[in-house]
Amino acid sequence: MDEVMRILQDLDWSPLFISLKTGIVATVISFFLGIFAARKVVKASPGKKAVIDGILTLPMVLPPTVAGFFLLLLFSRRRPLGEFLFSEFGFKVVQTWLGCVIAATVIAFPLMYRNARAAMEQIDVNLIYAGRTLGMSEVKIFWKIVVPTAGPGIASGTILTFARALGEYGATSMLAGNIPGKTGTISQKIAMVIQDGDYLTAGIWVAIVILIALVIIILMNVISGRKMKHIRRW
Amino acid sequence: MSVRVEISRQLGDFRLDIRFSSESRRIGILGASGCGKSMTLKSIAGIELPDDGHIEIDGRVLFDRKSKVNLRPQKRNVGYLFQNYALFPTMTVGQNIAAGLKGKRAEKEKRVREMIRKFSLQGLEKHLPGQLSGGQQQRLALARIMAYEPDMILLDEPFSALDMYLKDRLQREMSEMLQDYPGIVILVSHNRDEVYRFCEDLAVIDRGRIAVFGKTKEIFANPVSREAARLTGCKNFSRLQRIDSHRGAALDWGVDLHVEGEIPEYAKWIGYRAHDFVPLWGKKAGENRLRAEIVEQAELPFERNYYIRGRKDNEAICWFVQRENMALLETRGMPDYLGLEEEKMLFLK
Numbered sequence: 038m039d040e041v042m043r044i045l046q047d048l049d050w051s052p053l054f055i056s057l058k059t060g061i062v063a064t065v066i067s068f069f070l071g072i073f074a075a076r077k078v079v080k081a082s083p084g085k086k087a088v089i090d091g092i093l094t095l096p097m098v099l100p101p102t103v104a105g106f107f108l109l110l111l112f113s114r115r116r117p118l119g120e121f122l123f124s125e126f127g128f129k130v131v132q133t134w135l136g137c138v139i140a141a142t143v144i145a146f147p148l149m150y151r152n153a154r155a156a157m158e159q160i161d162v163n164l165i166y167a168g169r170t171l172g173m174s175e176v177k178i179f180w181k182i183v184v185p186t187a188g189p190g191i192a193s194g195t196i197l198t199f200a201r202a203l204g205e206y207g208a209t210s211m212l213a214g215n216i217p218g219k220t221g222t223i224s225q226k227i228a229m230v231i232q233d234g235d236y237l238t239a240g241i242w243v244a245i246v247i248l249i250a251l252v253i254i255i256l257m258n259v260i261s262g263r264k265m266k267h268i269r270r271w
Numbered sequence: 272m273s274v275r276v277e278i279s280r281q282l283g284d285f286r287l288d289i290r291f292s293s294e295s296r297r298i299g300i301l302g303a304s305g306c307g308k309s310m311t312l313k314s315i316a317g318i319e320l321p322d323d324g325h326i327e328i329d330g331r332v333l334f335d336r337k338s339k340v341n342l343r344p345q346k347r348n349v350g351y352l353f354q355n356y357a358l359f360p361t362m363t364v365g366q367n368i369a370a371g372l373k374g375k376r377a378e379k380e381k382r383v384r385e386m387i388r389k390f391s392l393q394g395l396e397k398h399l400p401g402q403l404s405g406g407q408q409q410r411l412a413l414a415r416i417m418a419y420e421p422d423m424i425l426l427d428e429p430f431s432a433l434d435m436y437l438k439d440r441l442q443r444e445m446s447e448m449l450q451d452y453p454g455i456v457i458l459v460s461h462n463r464d465e466v467y468r469f470c471e472d473l474a475v476i477d478r479g480r481i482a483v484f485g486k487t488k489e490i491f492a493n494p495v496s497r498e499a500a501r502l503t504g505c506k507n508f509s510r511l512q513r514i515d516s517h518r519g520a521a522l523d524w525g526v527d528l529h530v531e532g533e534i535p536e537y538a539k540w541i542g543y544r545a546h547d548f549v550p551l552w553g554k555k556a557g558e559n560r561l562r563a564e565i566v567e568q569a570e571l572p573f574e575r576n577y578y579i580r581g582r583k584d585n586e587a588i589c590w591f592v593q594r595e596n597m598a599l600l601e602t603r604g605m606p607d608y609l610g611l612e613e614e615k616m617l618f619l620k
Contacts, residue, residue, distance in 0.1 A: 163353045164360075166313075166316075166318045166351065166353070167359075168370070170345075170347070170349060170351040171350075171370055171371030171415065171419060172419060173371055186361055
């Protein structure tokens with residue numbers, strides 16, 4: 038026990054903050070992109086739908102290292118896009134926190150998109166027709182009718198997205214690396230200390246991750262549960 | 272007030288081809304399920320796009336294929352009452368009413384309060400649609416439409432999913448609410464009582480085409496087309512052989528017909544409503560009477576249904592007797608013949 042306290046006292050908390058920051062930013066980006074993509078796909082013709090859906094879902098089914106490979110191809114400064122971003126805007130992706138965010142977003146995005154899409158497809162199309170005949174603009178119909186009615190699905194998509202982004206490892210380690218204090222996330226920290234055989238420190242971080250995940254999921258369930266009063270209990 | 276509708280569109284294996292114009296404020300569209308009446312309504316609202324046609328209200332063109340006019344539903348100013356009301360489930364009663372309103376917040380709030388009062392939804396402003404009863408939901412759906420003052424309101428089978436008790440109450444409420452509405456109302460239904468109750472003008476649709484269009488009361492009295500007769504509730508049909516303008520034969524019933532007036536030349540069929548037969552006793556056969564050989568009967572709360580053998584194993588002929596007329600049958604026994612009265616005969620194309 039004394040040893041645990043000693044480790045906690047000297048603990049470098051930076052992985053916690055890096056992971057949380059990455060998770061939150063990736064979730065916010067995925068939230069809007071996912072809803073936007075879901076809207077486009079729901080409205081698309083069946084043929085287009087199949088193709089676009091396939092591409093958008095791919096990062097979820099592929100090993101994260103494959104996504105990491107493609108991300109490196111895109112953003113490496115030895116490649117045209119990476120070179121362009123750096124020389125024109127000064128953006129560095131590889132081995133930076135930006136890389137953490139991009140990797141987490143790419144991996145977690147499909148969860149948001151698929152949940153939002155499934156929820157939107159469940160909506161009674163008459164609600165949308167009613168909105169139109171009542172003179173509501175398409176934008177207003179989307180944000181005032183579609184999104185709130187699809188609320189429970191979107192909420193669960195957000196939770197899953199955050200959980201996935203928080204724990205992202207494979208693509209992150211390839212694109213952003215594990216630079217302590219910069220790109221060193223909790224998952225990378227755990228992997229690193231395990232390699233040194235330091236199970237105690239790893240265990241502490243594992244406990245922290247479980248705690249965060251549990252708190253956030255319960256919190257969001259409570260919030261969405263309060264807003265979703267119109268959904269009947271079984 | 273006037274409306275002109277011409278719609279043409281391929282619908283599965285038949286072509287929807289509807290044209291009518293009316294000066295009346297209450298118009299009914301009567302047709303069996305899948306005849307295209309809902310598609311007609313959706314085309315007027317702009318939710319569905321017809322292949323060809325022209326739609327105008329009071330000279331305002333909503334759709335015209337030739338001049339490529341096709342107003343968005345948002346610009347048509349046509350209210351649509353969906354069968355399931357399509358209330359927004361996450362919005363309160365007040366927000367539902369305000370959903371389509373434009374303008375300043377204070378004006379909107381005033382309008383919402385006005386509608387809440389008019390449709391007696393007081394005290395429910397903060398409720399969600401899921402917490403309302405069926406009647407309150409209908410009032411809210413109408414309040415939401417009326418709030419933005421449409422030129423026309425379309426009612427898409429508003430009562431067909433309700434039980435009988437609720438149906439009658441909501442029909443009365445609906446008539447009351449629509450009473451002082453100055454615009455045009457089009458009611459689509461497969462129920463003859465509903466259209467009879469609500470509509471001055473009536474269009475009967477059969478497989479995508481208008482079978483008859485005219486004054487509702489006149490169509491019920493003289494439907495002219497067989498589909499119209501069926502939809503207005505006529506149960507009995509027989510092929511008609513016209514001998515001359517006063518005489519003919521109902522072939523499927525084995526009845527000789529003799530009328531003072533004229534049997535129109537177009538008449539290929541005769542229809543006779545199940546409630547209109549007159550019981551006759553005595554052995555004498557004759558014109559305008561049908562042998563009452565009862566093969567089956569059914570007891571209902573307020574009437575008794577008898578089924579009479581037609582000729583050559585054709586469909587049974589229905590005779591419905593209301594409860595107040597039952598006493599006569601009980602004292603005199605079952606009749607030998609059923610008489611057909613001339614003014615009740617429907618001569619059909």
